[in-house]
Amino acid sequence: MAEIREVKLPGVGVRYEFETEDGKLVEVLSHRSGRREIFVASGNDPDEFRRVLGLGQGDARTLAELLGASQVAERLAELQQQIEGLAIDWLPIRDDSPYAGRTISDTRIRTRTGVSVVAVVRGDEAEPAPGPETVILAGDFLVVVGTGRGIERVVEILHKG
């Protein structure tokens, strides 16, 4: 596969560029709204790209399927079904939380709600699969997996104890 160059356009989206086997430069501009635009480099200036096509969110999916992504899509759909009924959420630890500064086992989230804490996120760093002795601090985020109901209860526990 060709090398894909990725550049962010702040406020617009992301710009991807690659060179085809024939040596043509192709660009896909992925707007934040989900719209896609396809550009091709003009003849004499490799930095100037002419717009060929604009695609709505659904169009982009159709085109991708026609280009051979349908198998990938099927697999993804399968995966999604497997986790139907399961919710993942990020929960902030507020300053006034009774568990700020205490360990995960102190909260007894698992026994009380059946929800698992799968990671503790602190600043830019994440601790995946934290043990029961892991200390949580105000300002951390807990990444939790469980039923929607269970997660709602965890939110209450974290705020009120």
Place this chain on the structure above:
Amino acid sequence: MADGRILVELGAVIVGLAVLSRLALLLGLPTIPLYLAAGLGFGEGGILPIVTAQEFIEVGAEIGLILLLFMLGLQYSAAELFSTLKSQAPTGAVDLALNFTPGLLAGLLLGWRIEPAVVLGGVTYLTSSGIASKLLSDLGRIGNRETPMVISVIVIEDLAMAVYLPVVGILLAGSGAPAAVIPALIAVAVVAGVLALAMRVEVGLSRFLFSHSDEALLLSILGLTLLIAGTAESFQFSAAVAALIAGIVLSGPAAEGAQALLAPLRDLFAAIFFAFVGLSLDPGEIPPVLGAAGALAAVGVITKIATGWFGARVVGVGVRGRARAGLMLVPRGEFSIAIAGFATAAGVDPEVEALAVSYIFLLAFAGPLLVRVGDPITEWLIARSDRRRTPPTGG
């Protein structure tokens, strides 16, 4: 009120602006300089003095400035801003050095005190993000390789303004340069702190404010923005910057919804704001500063071309793209006016505003023109230098 005079005056102003915006569309020019000119015509000493509606227009102008900056902030998230700043810092620094200095030096050369000179530096520094982004999409350049760098420069300028405006505000408050250092540092720390915090809370905030009812979303976002801006101002902090930061902090579906809903309001009040800046200026102030403004504008074209050339070269773009990037950065507009208007409100000498407005006027016109004629000129220059490099061989 009863004789309908205020409505007539207001209607006349808006109809005037409407005619100008149609004219701008017809000629392919930005509307900002035309609105400024209209303000000059309506104002004191102009053709059609406005009396009754003055108060409404003043408030409208203030709302216009707040909406302009709030919606600018809405386009970006705090994380996006910081990552842009990190990746394009050298170009951002070159931009600041090349484009802030001319205004600052010109102010000092004209014998001004340091505060108005710093204001003029801000005016020459900021590219108009409104004009540039409109040109990028009108000319189909959004896909070009130099475009991410052009947008990054503008984004960094906006971030710089968030720090600059409160500092200038403190300078202009009259405490003098040395005494302003500590409050200025506090202002910078507040801005940085709020933005850093924004990266943590923006998702939840958006979820909290979002509503499927357009009406509810519009009212809550507009109301909150005005509240934040007003509160900031009552604490001697720039209302415009507070609005900018509020826009940055808000992201996700609430921000996208607000962008669509607030755009028409911004267009209306921003037009009033530009006209108001013209309105507050006596046309008689313009001729004496026109020479200086012209010279400064010529320098401003060159320094922005140099900035774009440098930035595009850093990201590996060729000669044509470098020229395009440089020219794209030339237009100055709404935010330079914001700075000038801010300075006037703080009671700076009218000469400062007259020079700033003439400068913006020139470059808001010249910028888009240069962008349009730039390509053929670049081709001609390239052809000429090629010919010189390969002298015709006899035989």
